[in-house]
Amino acid sequence: MALDAHPKPRLKAFVQSDLFYSFRTSYVTVAATLVALFIIAAAFLAPWIAPHNPFDVSTLSLWDSELPPAWAEDGDPRFLLGTDNQGRDVLSAILYGSRISLAVGFVSVALAMAIGIVVGLISGYFGGAIDAFFMRIADVMLSFPTILVALLVSGIVRGILPREMHDNAALVVLVFAITITTWVQYARTVRSSTMVERSREYVYAAQLVGRRPFAILFSHILPNVMGPVLVIATINLAMAILIEATLSFLGVGMPPTNPSLGTLIRVGNEYLFSGIWWVVIFPSLTLVTLVLAVNLLGDWLRDALNPKLR
Amino acid sequence: MIAFILRRLIQSVVVMLAVALIAFTMFRFIGDPVNSMLPENATVQDRQKLRDRLGLNETVSVQFARFVSGAVQGEFGISYRNKRPVSDMIAERLPATLELVFAAAIFSLLLGVPMGIYTALHPKGIISNFLNVASLIGISVPTFVTGILLILVFSVWLNWLPSFGRGDTVQIGWWSTGFLTLSGIKSLVLPAVMLGLFQVTLIMRLVRAEMMEVLRSDFIRFARARGLTNRAVHFGHALGNTLMPVITIVGLQLGSMIAFAIITETVFQWPGMGLLFIQAVTFADIPVMSAYLVLVALVFVVINMIVDLLYFAIDPRLSAQS
Numbered sequence: 111m112a113l114d115a116h117p118k119p120r121l122k123a124f125v126q127s128d129l130f131y132s133f134r135t136s137y138v139t140v141a142a143t144l145v146a147l148f149i150i151a152a153a154f155l156a157p158w159i160a161p162h163n164p165f166d167v168s169t170l171s172l173w174d175s176e177l178p179p180a181w182a183e184d185g186d187p188r189f190l191l192g193t194d195n196q197g198r199d200v201l202s203a204i205l206y207g208s209r210i211s212l213a214v215g216f217v218s219v220a221l222a223m224a225i226g227i228v229v230g231l232i233s234g235y236f237g238g239a240i241d242a243f244f245m246r247i248a249d250v251m252l253s254f255p256t257i258l259v260a261l262l263v264s265g266i267v268r269g270i271l272p273r274e275m276h277d278n279a280a281l282v283v284l285v286f287a288i289t290i291t292t293w294v295q296y297a298r299t300v301r302s303s304t305m306v307e308r309s310r311e312y313v314y315a316a317q318l319v320g321r322r323p324f325a326i327l328f329s330h331i332l333p334n335v336m337g338p339v340l341v342i343a344t345i346n347l348a349m350a351i352l353i354e355a356t357l358s359f360l361g362v363g364m365p366p367t368n369p370s371l372g373t374l375i376r377v378g379n380e381y382l383f384s385g386i387w388w389v390v391i392f393p394s395l396t397l398v399t400l401v402l403a404v405n406l407l408g409d410w411l412r413d414a415l416n417p418k419l420r
Numbered sequence: 421m422i423a424f425i426l427r428r429l430i431q432s433v434v435v436m437l438a439v440a441l442i443a444f445t446m447f448r449f450i451g452d453p454v455n456s457m458l459p460e461n462a463t464v465q466d467r468q469k470l471r472d473r474l475g476l477n478e479t480v481s482v483q484f485a486r487f488v489s490g491a492v493q494g495e496f497g498i499s500y501r502n503k504r505p506v507s508d509m510i511a512e513r514l515p516a517t518l519e520l521v522f523a524a525a526i527f528s529l530l531l532g533v534p535m536g537i538y539t540a541l542h543p544k545g546i547i548s549n550f551l552n553v554a555s556l557i558g559i560s561v562p563t564f565v566t567g568i569l570l571i572l573v574f575s576v577w578l579n580w581l582p583s584f585g586r587g588d589t590v591q592i593g594w595w596s597t598g599f600l601t602l603s604g605i606k607s608l609v610l611p612a613v614m615l616g617l618f619q620v621t622l623i624m625r626l627v628r629a630e631m632m633e634v635l636r637s638d639f640i641r642f643a644r645a646r647g648l649t650n651r652a653v654h655f656g657h658a659l660g661n662t663l664m665p666v667i668t669i670v671g672l673q674l675g676s677m678i679a680f681a682i683i684t685e686t687v688f689q690w691p692g693m694g695l696l697f698i699q700a701v702t703f704a705d706i707p708v709m710s711a712y713l714v715l716v717a718l719v720f721v722v723i724n725m726i727v728d729l730l731y732f733a734i735d736p737r738l739s740a741q742s
Contacts, residue, residue, distance in 0.1 A: 269704040
């Protein structure tokens with residue numbers, strides 16, 4: 111390949127790329143990205159922009175409990191989305207809750223991706239007994255619903271840990287359960303692409319110059335199999351957030367003292383019958399919006415990176 | 421034919437043994453059953469006696485053999501939390517879950533198949549576009565949020581349907597059914613809708629894709645050339661060929677509906693196996709968890725096997741190959 115005499119700056123190259131064109135012309139995708147970025151930014155900046163600190167018990171007052179949203183009758187302008195039964199500001203709780211949901215989502219996707227890529231590359235490149243071993247595990251895991259496997263893993267970890275540690279270790283247990291459940295999909299995809307790439311000329315060339323197998327895997331093959339991995343990662347971010355929310359909702363995730371969106375919905379659900387709907391509806395809306403936005407982004411990415419549809 | 425069935429049976433038994441090994445490992449090595457079952461002030465002699473009774477002093481392979489033979493007879497030991505035989509607890513809960521899954525599957529077929537046919541026949545219509553967007557949103561809404569919304573609208577605001585429990589049940593032998601009383605049926609509506617809605621999206625997309633595929637095939641073109649009416653072509657020729665794969669997928673989906681029933685049962689406090697399982701996970705009640713695992717795996721394996729055998733019976737090409 112000839113060297114480009116005038117290499118374009120990266121940003122400019124990106125803006126002029128097909129991928130960015132396809133992004134720019136899909137209004138739904140742009141909107142979904144903006145919404146997702148807005149929620150992520152709000153969650154990240156929670157300690158600075160949240161009107162109240164929901165963990166600071168001294169600022170809570172029972173006088174302020176169960177207030178409806180600010181625009182409703184009896185609403186209080188200090189609490190835009192109302193308060194829960196302990197006088198906690200719902201908006202602040204959502205901001206801090208999204209922070210945990212997103213943290214669990216991003217960390218478990220990153221870990222699952224790393225494990226899946228390594229296993230997939232090794233399985234696909236070397237084949238044989240290692241490949242058979244990992245793929246049998248994958249077969250078994252993929253034949254059960256993800257949520258069931260995640261529940262089971264978190265149940266087992268809870269069985270191993272002493273009871274006092276459950277609340278403190280909740281975050282780690284969640285990330286562990288989601289990672290263990292989802293790495294298989296990356297491994298499968300990377301493995302099948304690696305098996306194709308293995309017999310390409312550039313790999314033979316690298317073998318001939320005497321590069322070591324792991325150097326070939328990570329510096330030559332990996333960049334060529336990343337496309338599908340990115341698509342799975344985006345869709346799996348939505349799925350990881352959903353699994354986290356479901357586990358927390360079922361009571362085996364984040365404890366009420368350190369709530370994620372799922373925990374907020376679980377707690378709010380208990381007060382549904384006393385007519386204070388805002389405690390459960392606003393966290394649910396946030397969760398649905400976030401997941402929908404990330405899913406739309408993933409759908410677009412899948413089509414945009416699919417050479418058959420271009 | 422017999423060789424195929426035998427091979428398939430052996431495969432299923434191997435899978436079940438693998439699951440049993442996982443369940444046994446959980447049962448044996450996670451937490452100490454002796455500590456979980458005795459009060460804290462138990463003496464060393466008490467512990468020793470219980471260890472003998474539970475057979476914990478035998479070799480691991482003997483214990484595994486005993487676990488498997490117990491599991492085959494439906495014995496999974498005693499719950500750490502309720503101190504009752506796990507088999508009794510599951511037998512009580514099984515009818516509730518199966519009735520819920522059955523109702524949800526019927527609901528999703530009744531709604532999903534017509535929607536799929538409609539969107540396949542009128543792919544550019546306004547209603548089709550609406551249904552497609554709705555199905556995308558439907559996939560993104562977590563099932564428990566759907567359940568909460570259903571409760572908020574139909575139980576809290578409109579006060580039409582109950583939001584928890586099974587209502588009155590009628591005992592037929594060991595099976596307790598909610599189908600025979602008005603309150604039982606009313607209680608079933610919301611949980612079945614919640615569990616079925618996700619499947620509706622799936623069935624609709626599947627029927628649409630299959631039907632559009634079939635409508636492009638040669639025998640349909642030929643049927644049109646014969647001058648048959650649209651109605652005869654769509655419903656007499658196309659529909660039958662569409663439904664074969666749909667029925668297989670729905671069959672396979674039944675297994676995951678039993679798993680997803682965990683969430684539905686938590687939202688509606690439905691006294692089924694899923695609620696039992698989630699309580700077991702919360703309290704790390706290992707015997708209940710391992711029994712549930714073995715049972716769900718059994719359902720999956722049996723359904724998969726039936727589907728494979730059905731294919732074998734229906735598709736003559738498979739028997740010709742062997």
